[in-house]
Amino acid sequence: MLPRLLRVALLGLAMSMPAHASTLADFDFTGNVSEAHYKAVISELRCLVCQNESLAGSQAELAQDLREEVYKMMDAGKTDDEIVDFLVARYGDFVLYDPPLKPSTWLLWFGPFVLAALALLVMGYTVRKRSRGVEQGLTAAERARVASLLSEGTENRKS
Amino acid sequence: MKRPLLLIPAIVFTVMVVLLAVGLNLNPREVPSPLIGKPVPGFELSRLKDPQATLGSADLTGRVSLFNVWATWCVSCRAEHKLLMALAETGEVDIYGLNYKDDRDAALRWLQVYGDPYVANAFDDDGRVGIDWGVYGTPETFVIDGEGVIRHKVIGPLSADIVNERILPLVRQLNSRG
Numbered sequence: 001m002l003p004r005l006l007r008v009a010l011l012g013l014a015m016s017m018p019a020h021a022s023t024l025a026d027f028d029f030t031g032n033v034s035e036a037h038y039k040a041v042i043s044e045l046r047c048l049v050c051q052n053e054s055l056a057g058s059q060a061e062l063a064q065d066l067r068e069e070v071y072k073m074m075d076a077g078k079t080d081d082e083i084v085d086f087l088v089a090r091y092g093d094f095v096l097y098d099p100p101l102k103p104s105t106w107l108l109w110f111g112p113f114v115l116a117a118l119a120l121l122v123m124g125y126t127v128r129k130r131s132r133g134v135e136q137g138l139t140a141a142e143r144a145r146v147a148s149l150l151s152e153g154t155e156n157r158k159s
Numbered sequence: 160m161k162r163p164l165l166l167i168p169a170i171v172f173t174v175m176v177v178l179l180a181v182g183l184n185l186n187p188r189e190v191p192s193p194l195i196g197k198p199v200p201g202f203e204l205s206r207l208k209d210p211q212a213t214l215g216s217a218d219l220t221g222r223v224s225l226f227n228v229w230a231t232w233c234v235s236c237r238a239e240h241k242l243l244m245a246l247a248e249t250g251e252v253d254i255y256g257l258n259y260k261d262d263r264d265a266a267l268r269w270l271q272v273y274g275d276p277y278v279a280n281a282f283d284d285d286g287r288v289g290i291d292w293g294v295y296g297t298p299e300t301f302v303i304d305g306e307g308v309i310r311h312k313v314i315g316p317l318s319a320d321i322v323n324e325r326i327l328p329l330v331r332q333l334n335s336r337g
Binding site: 048049051061062065066069088089090091092094122 | 167187188190191192193194260285286287290291292293294295296
């Protein structure tokens with residue numbers, strides 16, 4: 001019997017093997033379609049079922065079907081843009097990991113920069129206000145009070 | 160208020176809470192369909208019950224109808240089935256079905272056991288027509304107007320609320336329009 005630790009380690013190794021390793025082997029990359037190009041295209045597309053996975057990584061059945069569609073289209077000589085358009089026409093911009101710039105995505109693209117600009121403005125305002133406060137220094141009345149307090153202190157210490 | 164700037168963190172906090180609350184209540188599974196407002200995708204498939212006959216886009220034009228994507232392996236399809244039956248009984252709208260990546264015998268048994276709310280079903284064996292309809296999670300239900308234009312899409316199982324508040328009012332509105 002294997003030691004417990006070894007068995008756990010083997011189980012871990014088995015589970016970490018990519019489950020989709022076999023599916024790319026289903027396709028024939030000796031013809032029109034280059035494997036690297038195909039992989040690049042399906043990695044840029046998002047699976048609708050497991051939403052945090054790309055078409056390349058997902059084992060959902062729809063992802064398998066769409067991988068096959070993409071392969072067929074590439075094999076038929078379609079350009080990357082045509083393939084992306086095909087998917088966007090059916091599933092929307094959601095399938096793109098790199099969403100296009102248009103009014104409905106302005107917030108997505110520019111939001112962070114607007115926030116950063118706002119933060120800079122607030123920071124600039126605060127810093128300027130603080131430094132101005134230091135420059136102004138003390139008023140005449142305050143100076144007199146400081147002087148009297150200081151002299152008071154020395155007198156007390158002497159006595 | 161003497162120092163209005165002190166209000167800024169409170170305002171930022173409130174805005175964040177509102178945005179996060181809205182975000183949490185959105186359903187990330189509901190991806191808006193680009194097909195809404197467009198004519199139904201062209202297709203022609205064999206019918207589930209009568210494989211010799213076909214069902215296609217032409218059958219979905221002419222009158223307001225629902226197009227329901229389902230399968231026997233889809234658990235939530237079972238959940239919405241009663242509602243489809245009830246809806247079919249009212250006779251308010253024709254329900255067509257797309258039997259998606261299913262087994263023909265299993266699907267026929269399902270309709271026999273649980274009842275058949277459909278006018279007819281298209282049998283989409285390999286899911287190719289499903290892709291053209293942008294199907295990604297069964298069940299899905301499309302509302303199609305008399306001109307064969309997709310007006311609405313429900314992703315996931317129908318509920319009584321969805322039927323009464325979204326589907327039926329839309330069907331009546333489309334019917335009254337012409």
